[in-house]
Amino acid sequence: MKDFEKGRVLSKDCPSREIFHHLTSRWGVLVMIELLDGTKRFSEIRREIEGVSERMLSETLKQLESDGMLIRHSYDTVPPHTDYTLTEYGRQASGFIIWWIGLRIIWRRFCRSVQAVRWGVSFFGRE
Template structure:
């Protein structure tokens, strides 16, 4: 009986079933759609950034959360990491080809939301 069992590798051309808790793709979906994962991917769409530049571009993220998010995205093959030997080390991050593919619809979603808010005349809190 293999019903409900998710194998670690899908057959060629088959899709993973992300609704199963043991599906390997589920972790990646969780990393991409996490509170900070989506912002890291969108921030890296336009440029490769050093750690501090990325932290500055995503307001509200702590160094700890940025480090954890980047580690997960690097492990998933969505983001690459380059360390230049210096004192202190200079670490640069960018999107892999796969990361660009995954971040494209996220950027489109972000653009649709901000366009809709602009059309509706929504204002940011505190801008009366």
Template structure:
């Protein structure tokens, strides 16, 4: 049987050849990781998998997020190239948010984690009781 997973040592040594290293404190990939895995970042990305949303729609679907936090999250994700902000030239202003191809890739990976958490909640909370 062929071994398909890398050892920890091999995985860590392969990081030296990558353009980014999230384990290095000075690496900018840490900021991207923070944006993507933040409380609101995960939820926004997963909601946008469903297609384009206006700000008010996003706020409604991502229950509990304030306008300020949603705006900050969208700016960060847009800056990282995951979210596309489209301002339409109408009155009143109409802004739409959608995923870029890169954003779709990361959101699909997060969706797997979100699904796993939802599916396993009984097992997760059982030890807490």
């Protein structure tokens, strides 16, 4: 199998690294989660994702669009109206992101329970 077919993500020259970077960026993850609910306008996405600037959201959306994660629909209206929708590939990636977040929450709870056992504390108080 050729190196390209294997997906050499560990190689610094692998093009998939850029896509991975966009997906796992601070705003990329949040945009992907927000669009799981369906098609959203730029202003809706910005309102829902607290702390993101207009510039950063615009840049993130462009990156995710160029990576094939979402589709941008522009309407020639006043004021301008732009919708964003996840592609099938984007929905699959978002599902993985949600799974990963859930795994992190479970892992964190597990670690806390292991620490509690080490310290002789149960969920019902000291043993």
